[in-house]
Amino acid sequence: MAIIISKDGKDAKRVEKASVDYESYLQQYIHLNPDILPVHEISEGTKLLVLAREFQTTSGPIDALGIDNEGHIYIIETKLLRNPDRRLIVAQALDYGAALWKGYERPDEFIKALGDKCGDEGLSEKILKSFGISDDEVIGLIEKVKANLQEGSIRFILLMDKLHDHLKDLIVFMNQNSKFDFYGVELDFYKYDDLGLEIMIPNMFGMGIRKDVGSGISVEAPIRIMNRRIMKEARKELIGIFEKDMHLFSEKFHVWQSRSGNSAHLFVGLHYESTDLAIGAELGQTTLKVGFYSWTERGQVAATNLYKENLSKALPGLTKNPEDENNPVHYEVPLAARDNEQEILDLVVGEVTKFTKQALKVLESKSNRTL
Numbered sequence: 471m472a473i474i475i476s477k478d479g480k481d482a483k484r485v486e487k488a489s490v491d492y493e494s495y496l497q498q499y500i501h502l503n504p505d506i507l508p509v510h511e512i513s514e515g516t517k518l519l520v521l522a523r524e525f526q527t528t529s530g531p532i533d534a535l536g537i538d539n540e541g542h543i544y545i546i547e548t549k550l551l552r553n554p555d556r557r558l559i560v561a562q563a564l565d566y567g568a569a570l571w572k573g574y575e576r577p578d579e580f581i582k583a584l585g586d587k588c589g590d591e592g593l594s595e596k597i598l599k600s601f602g603i604s605d606d607e608v609i610g611l612i613e614k615v616k617a618n619l620q621e622g623s624i625r626f627i628l629l630m631d632k633l634h635d636h637l638k639d640l641i642v643f644m645n646q647n648s649k650f651d652f653y654g655v656e657l658d659f660y661k662y663d664d665l666g667l668e669i670m671i672p673n674m675f676g677m678g679i680r681k682d683v684g685s686g687i688s689v690e691a692p693i694r695i696m697n698r699r700i701m702k703e704a705r706k707e708l709i710g711i712f713e714k715d716m717h718l719f720s721e722k723f724h725v726w727q728s729r730s731g732n733s734a735h736l737f738v739g740l741h742y743e744s745t746d747l748a749i750g751a752e753l754g755q756t757t758l759k760v761g762f763y764s765w766t767e768r769g770q771v772a773a774t775n776l777y778k779e780n781l782s783k784a785l786p787g788l789t790k791n792p793e794d795e796n797n798p799v800h801y802e803v804p805l806a807a808r809d810n811e812q813e814i815l816d817l818v819v820g821e822v823t824k825f826t827k828q829a830l831k832v833l834e835s836k837s838n839r840t841l
Contacts, residue, residue: 471483472486472487472807473660473669475644475662475667475669476841479651482713485661485662485669486660487589487658487659487660488659488660488661489631489654489659491549493533493548493549496548496550496657497533497534497620499522499670500520500534500546500548500629500686501520501523501534503670504518504519504520504536504797505517505518506657506670507546507627507655507672507674507676508655508672509538509544509627509675510653511676511677512625512653512674513540515539515651516538516539516540516602517538517539517600518537518538518544519533519536519537519538519539519590519596519597519600519637520535520536520544520546520589521535521536521537521584521593521596522534522535522587522599525587526581527566527567527569527573528569528572528573529565529566529567529569529572530565532545532546532547532565532570532826533546533547533548534546534548536582537611537615538600538781539601539603539611540611540614541611541613541614541615541617541618542614542618542623542624542625543570543615543618543619543623543624543625544624544625544626544627545567545570545624545625545626545627546626546627546629547559547562547563547626547627547628547629548564548629548630549628549629549630550630550631552587556741558582558653559628559637560628560629560637560640560641560644561627563626563628564626565653566624567622567624567626567796570619570624571622573647574600574619576699576702576703576817577615577616577619577811578616578811578812580615580616580619580725580760581593581612581615581616581686584673586809587834588713592756593606593612594609594612597611597612611697613693614694616696616811617695617696618809620695620699623649623650624651624654626649626650626651626652626653626726627652627653627654627655627662628652628654628655629655629657630643630654630655630656630657632655632656632658632667633654633656633675638654638675640652640674641653641654641675642675645665645676648725650785651676652676653674653675653677654674654675654676655672655673655674655675656672656673656675657670657671658670658671658672658673659675661779670773673692673740692741693755694726694734694811696811697717697733697734697753697754698734699707699811700734700753700811700814700815700818701735701736701751701753701818703815703817703824704736704751704815704818705726705736707815708736708738708818708819708822708823709725709727711823712738713818714723716777722802724738725737725738725739726739732745733752733753733754733755734752734753735750735751735752735753736750736751736753736822737750737751738750738822738826738828740826747760747762747833748762749762749825749826749829749831750762750800753814753818756804757788757800757802757803757805757820758802758803758805758814758817758818759800759801759805760800760801760821760822761788761799761800761801761823761825762777762778762781762799762800762825762829768783777797777832780832781799781832783798784828785801785828785832786826786833788800789801789802803817803821
């Protein structure tokens with residue numbers, strides 16, 4: 471198919487469809503001109519920012535990697551119709567997605583890698599300029615990117631000079647029967663050498679297909695997922711600390727997690743002589759709570775209240791929560807930097823370790839041994 475170009479209704483010229491010779495040309499083109507990918511057809515107002523070409527993973531380099539103004543991650547794979555690997559493009563894209571998800575179990579490292587690709591400008595500044603949003607909105611968007619990575623929620627765009635019917639069937643199948651979002655973009659390329667013009671006409675396929683499975687990230691999800699992620703890492707670090715310095719803590723211990731709403735919980739179970747203690751931490755939206763949650767002593771369950779009383783005397787600032795059936799004593803620490811995941815992780819590990827040592831010190835004291 472040819473197109474006609476003219477100026478002021480005169481000098482009409484027929485321009486025949488041309489071919490794209492190299493996939494690297496497509497990669498470079500979308501990196502410099504991300505608007506060529508019509509992501510606004512997925513949802514109105516969506517704008518794409520391509521951050522990297524040849525982004526390295528353990529499965530090989532992703533042709534192009536981007537994010538949009540809603541925090542979605544895009545893996546973009548380019549293939550020419552004549553490439554014999556074109557039939558493997560869906561499997562290849564999924565392989566890259568899995569490598570990205572598994573390779574960056576700590577999403578802060580993924581954000582750093584993206585920042586490295588942005589050079590001196592930096593990731594935050596690039597997002598701010600590209601999307602025209604505030605500094606606070608940039609922080610929120612980056613949190614959504616990390617949350618989507620943690621959930622494996624990635625959008626895949628397959629960019630080709632020709633989408634064959636078999637690939638279209640695969641896209642429909644994946645979109646309808648999985649949590650993944652696949653889109654095919656077929657580029658019609660025209661070149662008018664007399665004026666040095668290149669004309670790209672993108673045709674997008676894969677929108678509006680009803681899913682039979684649930685997917686997506688809710689408004690609260692970024693903080694909820696971040697809290698769960700932090701507590702997961704805190705558990706690993708605490709186990710390492712306790713195994714190294716067992717004599718400072720207890721004869722036996724175990725560490726486990728739970729969650730409720732946007733809060734994530736971490737508990738340390740300690741066994742000392744005939745007594746079992748549970749130290750708890752609750753990571754919420756703005757605060758970290760650390761405290762003593764339960765006590766079980768064989769034949770002397772009534773010792774719990776006395777222990778809480780002695781603990782409160784030894785650690786001024788502890789408060790009781792009458793709404794909690796276990797009525798734990800705890801203290802709260804405000805989160806100064808909600809966007810700094812490593813800082814929050816260090817805070818959780820430090821406070822739980824400190825409180826555990828103090829709780830055991832009170833347990834060892836004469837006031838509790840005389841019960």
